[in-house]
Amino acid sequence: MKSYAAVDLGASSGRVMVGRVGPDTLELTEAHRFPNRPVRTPEGLRWDILSLYAGVLDGLRAAGQVDSVGIDSWAVDYGLLDADGALLGNPVHYRDTRTQGVAEKVWATVPAAELYAATGLQYAPFNTLYQLVAAASSAQLAHAKRLLLVPDLLTYWLTGEAGTELTNASTTQLIDPRTGDWSYDLAARLGIDLGLFAPLRRPGDPAGLLRPGVLEETGLTGPVPVTAVGSHDTASAVAAVPAVGERFAYICTGTWSLAGLELAAPVLTEASRAANFTNELGLDGTVRYLRNIMGLWLLQECLREWGNPDLDDLLSAAAGVPALRSVVDAGDAAFLAPGRMPSRIADACRASGQPVPGSPAEITRCILDSLALAHRRAVLQAQELADHPVDVVHVVGGGARNALLCRLTADACGLPVVAGPPEAAALGNILVQARAQNQTGDRTEMRALLSRTQPLTRYEPRGTTAQWQAAESRLTQ
Numbered sequence: 433m434k435s436y437a438a439v440d441l442g443a444s445s446g447r448v449m450v451g452r453v454g455p456d457t458l459e460l461t462e463a464h465r466f467p468n469r470p471v472r473t474p475e476g477l478r479w480d481i482l483s484l485y486a487g488v489l490d491g492l493r494a495a496g497q498v499d500s501v502g503i504d505s506w507a508v509d510y511g512l513l514d515a516d517g518a519l520l521g522n523p524v525h526y527r528d529t530r531t532q533g534v535a536e537k538v539w540a541t542v543p544a545a546e547l548y549a550a551t552g553l554q555y556a557p558f559n560t561l562y563q564l565v566a567a568a569s570s571a572q573l574a575h576a577k578r579l580l581l582v583p584d585l586l587t588y589w590l591t592g593e594a595g596t597e598l599t600n601a602s603t604t605q606l607i608d609p610r611t612g613d614w615s616y617d618l619a620a621r622l623g624i625d626l627g628l629f630a631p632l633r634r635p636g637d638p639a640g641l642l643r644p645g646v647l648e649e650t651g652l653t654g655p656v657p658v659t660a661v662g663s664h665d666t667a668s669a670v671a672a673v674p675a676v677g678e679r680f681a682y683i684c685t686g687t688w689s690l691a692g693l694e695l696a697a698p699v700l701t702e703a704s705r706a707a708n709f710t711n712e713l714g715l716d717g718t719v720r721y722l723r724n725i726m727g728l729w730l731l732q733e734c735l736r737e738w739g740n741p742d743l744d745d746l747l748s749a750a751a752g753v754p755a756l757r758s759v760v761d762a763g764d765a766a767f768l769a770p771g772r773m774p775s776r777i778a779d780a781c782r783a784s785g786q787p788v789p790g791s792p793a794e795i796t797r798c799i800l801d802s803l804a805l806a807h808r809r810a811v812l813q814a815q816e817l818a819d820h821p822v823d824v825v826h827v828v829g830g831g832a833r834n835a836l837l838c839r840l841t842a843d844a845c846g847l848p849v850v851a852g853p854p855e856a857a858a859l860g861n862i863l864v865q866a867r868a869q870n871q872t873g874d875r876t877e878m879r880a881l882l883s884r885t886q887p888l889t890r891y892e893p894r895g896t897t898a899q900w901q902a903a904e905s906r907l908t909q
């Protein structure tokens with residue numbers, strides 16, 4: 433048996449999980465969970481990176497002695513280091529408004545179709561490429577000698593070694609998904625200095641040893657290696673989808689819903705670009721072909737506005753609200769920014785001539801119906817665009833704990849949903865560390881271990897999908 437610490441930073445919370453792995457064992461325990469609270473400063477929305485780092489150290493202390501540590505987090509965001517290796521300011525949050533209107537400027541130099549052909553990345557205003565163009569004339573970027581994506585920054589603080597892990601690098605929109613290397617030509621045309629990035633490393637590569645200062649603070653005894661994992665949380669989550677065979681779709685549900693397929697090669701067609709599917713990189717050269725859907729962010733923001741009522745009570749009340757009375761487009765980037773979420777949802781229903789949900793239960797039902805509908809759209813379109821049919825939808829991440837959402841997703845897709853594990857990102861993180869220590873084999877073997885050891889819930893689809901089709905046409909009208 434070996435033990436691994438997975439640091440998994442989501443947009444809503446960070447956690448340090450301990451995984452115990454043996455030939456037929458995969459046990460997960462939570463050592464420490466801490467809130468991730470972005471801060472609105474006079475300059476804009478920022479991640480509180482020091483409090484996250486403190487959470488990581490507290491978590492490692494609580495985890496106790498482990499055989500290795502791995503870090504994953506949300507994608508696209510980064511910290512800049514000066515010539516002394518010191519952090520220049522707090523990393524900018526991807527929901528910050530600095531990228532508004534930037535894409536149009538970029539497309540004037542590199543048309544959107546060319547960008548897609550080169551990188552396979554969906555348009556999202558927060559892709560690192562747009563963030564770097566937005567920051568082009570900032571004093572901070574002028575002084576920067578190094579750019580580290582968030583998990584790489586924390587790894588650097590733990591070990592003193594700088595690298596750029598590939599699965600997360602693939603979300604920058606500066607990587608060619610066919611080669612797994614930088615898009616040198618694209619970066620040159622946009623004046624982006626790729627020299628800022630540290631050398632690429634891949635999941636399973638060594639990422640240094642915990643520094644003596646870290647050992648002292650956490651009470652661990654060295655040497656403790658840090659292993660590069662799928663440092664994009666979604667890459668780690670997809671690695672832990674407990675699928676058997678290849679005919680599966682997945683939905684990683686947390687703050688976001690990331691819905692799609694695991695493929696052997698990217699889909700770079702014009703139809704795929706028009707449908708805004710992304711080709712991010714996964715383990716072992718795989719492609720995560722998926723769409724970003726606003727996810728439980730819609731509910732998180734409403735809960736915040738309502739003073740955080742009990743979630744179980746709210747979900748029971750929402751289950752009693754009639755289905756599909758009103759739906760919103762849960763893929764719409766209009767819901768990206770924080771604030772006033774209940775009224776923004778009500779406004780969207782009013783504008784599309786649907787009944788306006790009023791009570792928290794009605795708004796919650798509207799959100800869950802809308803998410804299930806967006807899940808359906810993504811699962812159907814991904815199969816068609818990639819010519820890759822599926823028989824089952826795996827729901828992993830925090831939303832796998834939401835039985836109503838899983839049931840609605842099964843109904844909407846007309847396919848069985850297998851829900852779990854809810855801490856997929858941490859498990860994928862741990863399994864890659866275990867693989868680096870030769871405890872597991874390939875992806876199929878990792879998935880087989882997951883499906884043998886993790887509690888999963890199956891939801892069979894009920895009825896026909898006619899009412900979902902009708903809701904879809906209401907939305908497109």
Ligand code: ADP
Pocket residue numbers: 441442443444445685686687688728729731732743829830831833834835854
């Ligand atoms: P992230 O990693 O993006 O921060 P998570 O994967 O931790 O997100 O998922 C968080 C979401 O999971 C919450 O916003 C909540 O909607 C949902 N969730 C967590 N626990 C439960 C639960 N017990 N019942 C229903 N939903 C839950």
Ligand code: LRH
Pocket residue numbers: 442443505506507508526664665666687688690724
């Ligand atoms: C989910 C996630 C997602 C990205 C978003 C920025 O946590 O990593 O895959 O698109 O955050």
